[in-house]
Amino acid sequence: MKIQLQNLTKKFPNRNKKAQGDVIAVDHFTYEIPDGKLIGLLGPSGCGKSTTLNLICGLEKPTEGQIFFGDRDVTKLPPEHRGVGMVFQNYALYPHLSVKQNILFPLENFKGEQKLSKSEMLERASQAAGLVQIEDLMDRKPSELSGGQQQRVAIARALVKMPHVLLLDEPLSNLDARLRLQTREEIRKIQRATQITTVFVTHDQEEAMSISDEIVVMKQGVVQQIGKPQEVYDDPVNLFVAKFLGTPPINIFHGKVQNGRLTIGKAAVLPVSGIPDQEVWAGVRPEGFLLQEDGPLSCSLNGVEVMGRDISIVSTHPDCENTLIRAIAGSENGVNTASETVRFALKPGKVFLFDKNNGERIREA
Numbered sequence: 189m190k191i192q193l194q195n196l197t198k199k200f201p202n203r204n205k206k207a208q209g210d211v212i213a214v215d216h217f218t219y220e221i222p223d224g225k226l227i228g229l230l231g232p233s234g235c236g237k238s239t240t241l242n243l244i245c246g247l248e249k250p251t252e253g254q255i256f257f258g259d260r261d262v263t264k265l266p267p268e269h270r271g272v273g274m275v276f277q278n279y280a281l282y283p284h285l286s287v288k289q290n291i292l293f294p295l296e297n298f299k300g301e302q303k304l305s306k307s308e309m310l311e312r313a314s315q316a317a318g319l320v321q322i323e324d325l326m327d328r329k330p331s332e333l334s335g336g337q338q339q340r341v342a343i344a345r346a347l348v349k350m351p352h353v354l355l356l357d358e359p360l361s362n363l364d365a366r367l368r369l370q371t372r373e374e375i376r377k378i379q380r381a382t383q384i385t386t387v388f389v390t391h392d393q394e395e396a397m398s399i400s401d402e403i404v405v406m407k408q409g410v411v412q413q414i415g416k417p418q419e420v421y422d423d424p425v426n427l428f429v430a431k432f433l434g435t436p437p438i439n440i441f442h443g444k445v446q447n448g449r450l451t452i453g454k455a456a457v458l459p460v461s462g463i464p465d466q467e468v469w470a471g472v473r474p475e476g477f478l479l480q481e482d483g484p485l486s487c488s489l490n491g492v493e494v495m496g497r498d499i500s501i502v503s504t505h506p507d508c509e510n511t512l513i514r515a516i517a518g519s520e521n522g523v524n525t526a527s528e529t530v531r532f533a534l535k536p537g538k539v540f541l542f543d544k545n546n547g548e549r550i551r552e553a
Contacts, residue, residue, distance in 0.1 A: 189258050189352040189385050191221040191244065196253035198239050198409075213239040215409040217253070224383040226376065228396030228417075231406035231432070237389045240406075241355050244387060245272045257352060270353070273346030273384075277358040279338050281330040281345075288326040291316055291345050298349075316344040319378055336367040343378065354379070354386040360395065372399050393433050397421065405429050422537075427547035430471045430540055436500065436516070440509040443470035443541070450541070453507050455484045458534050460541070462553020469509075469542040476538025477501070477515035479523070483531035487513055492523050499523070503530050 196217040199210035214236045221227050229237040242248040244255060246267035254263045262270050281290050295309045304312065317323050320340040330338055339359060346354060356375070360368045376399040379386045390396050396403050397417035405412045405420065405428075413425045424430035430438050441452045445463045449456040450470060477485075479501070487503035490512065501515040501523055515532060517523075523530065541550040 190223040191353060191385060191387075192254075192256040193217050193219050193221075193240075193244075194254045194256070196240070196243060196255065197251050198236075198243060198248060199251045212409050214243065214250075217409075217411055219404065219411070219414060221385060221387065222401070224385055225401040226379045226386040226388060226399060228400030228403040229387060229389045229406065230391070230393055230396040230403050231412075232391060234408070235406040236409035237391075237406055238357055239409075241357050241387060241389050244353070245274055245355050246270050271349075271351050273349055273351035273354045275339075275342045275346050275354070275356045275359050277361055279330075279342040279362075281338060281341055283330050285329070286326065287317075287322065287328050287330070287333070287341050288313060290330070290341055291326075291348050294345060294349050312348050312350070313344075316348040319347060319381065320344045320374070334367075335363050336371055339363065339371055340374070343375070347378075347382065347384075351384060354382075354384045356386065356388045358389055358391070360390070360392075368395070375399065394435055397433070405432060424471075424540060425549050427469055427471065427542040427549075430542070434473060436474045436514040437510070438471045438473055438540075439513050439515075441470040441472065441505070442507045442509070443468045445541070450539070452485060453505070455486065457484045458536060458539055460552055463541065463550055467544045468550060469544060469547070471540040471542060472534060473538040474500070474514050474516040476535045477513075477517070477532040478535055479515075479517055479521050480531055480533045483533040485532045485534065487530050487532065489523075489525070489527055489530040492525055494519070501530060 196214055198214040199212050202209060202211050217240060229240060231237050239248060243250050246265060254261060291313045292309055295304055295312060317326060320343050322337060322340045325337060360371055363371060372395055400417055402415060403417050403420055404414050407428050413420050413429050421433050444451045444467050445460055446465050448459060448461060450458040450460050452470060487505045490502040490504060493500040493502060497519055498516050499519050501517060503513045505513060543550055
């Protein structure tokens with residue numbers, strides 16, 4: 189089922205008595221979430237992504253705007269009538285109930301007209317448990333489960349209602365690194381199997397990019413960019429998006445465009461076309477550096493970090509905003525670690541220019 193958000197806005201009263209006006213948590217958000225896709229809402233803490241999720245499920249009412257599930261206006265419907273499954277950050281399992289009882293709980297307490305028989309409920313619970321592979325845990329209590337197993341129970345409980353929409357609010361934040369990786373892959377597999385339209389909220393950009401069909405990058409309640417993860421990474425619309433996406437993060441330099449070339453420091457490092465002379469922010473992805481003995485960009489070498497198939501060349505430059513520059517190269521690239529300097533050329537497709545005043549992307553003609 190597709191979800192349409194039209195001019196969605198949520199304001200909260202400002203608790204700071206010295207500040208004027210309301211706090212705008214979500215600001216005129218318009219977006220159509222395609223049917224059967226997994227969408228990642230992404231941004232730093234306080235950007236409005238969880239509020240957006242609460243608006244979709246009905247836990248919050250919008251100040252302005254409308255929400256449609258398909259062609260049905262659900263803006264004023266209570267949560268229990270929206271056909272939504274919700275998985276929270278803390279799982280919210282009932283500790284005194286078994287896994288089976290936790291999964292059955294939404295069906296046994298269903299307030300609608302079509303209440304299921306006991307056998308139908310058990311069949312639904314068994315199917316949901318099978319989807320998340322916890323059939324052998326049905327008689328255990330939550331305290332007897334690992335964090336990853338509890339997460340699966342929470343997902344099964346959300347799926348047992350056969351919801352039209354599945355909402356996941358920071359569902360992996362309580363897991364260790366290995367379990368996060370494993371569980372996010374399982375979430376993606378379950379979503380593909382069920383084809384339920386899913387909205388996944390996270391502040392972890394790697395997590396969102398790895399499993400989402402599309403990502404929505406937010407800042408202070410305002411949508412910054414929407415698109416397929418790789419497309420947003422390769423073509424950021426502003427400095428915020430460029431900085432937020434990528435591990436290691438993008439390297440930001442003070443630069444100038446002069447006579448058709450990008451200059452960093454005193455070195456002309458890259459030709460550009462159709463951009464007037466001006467000061468700019470120059471963003472270089474870690475994979476955008478090319479080791480070159482006579483490269484135009486000279487940096488002070490700090491060291492080399494071995495990352496398996498790749499190496500991270502750590503250096504500094506007086507015009508770089510980052511504390512350290514991290515350049516990613518293949519492990520076959522030899523670096524003279526005894527040297528005090530390392531020189532780079534820059535790859536055009538991995539260098540982005542941004543307006544020095546507003547951070548908007550400057551594009552070549």
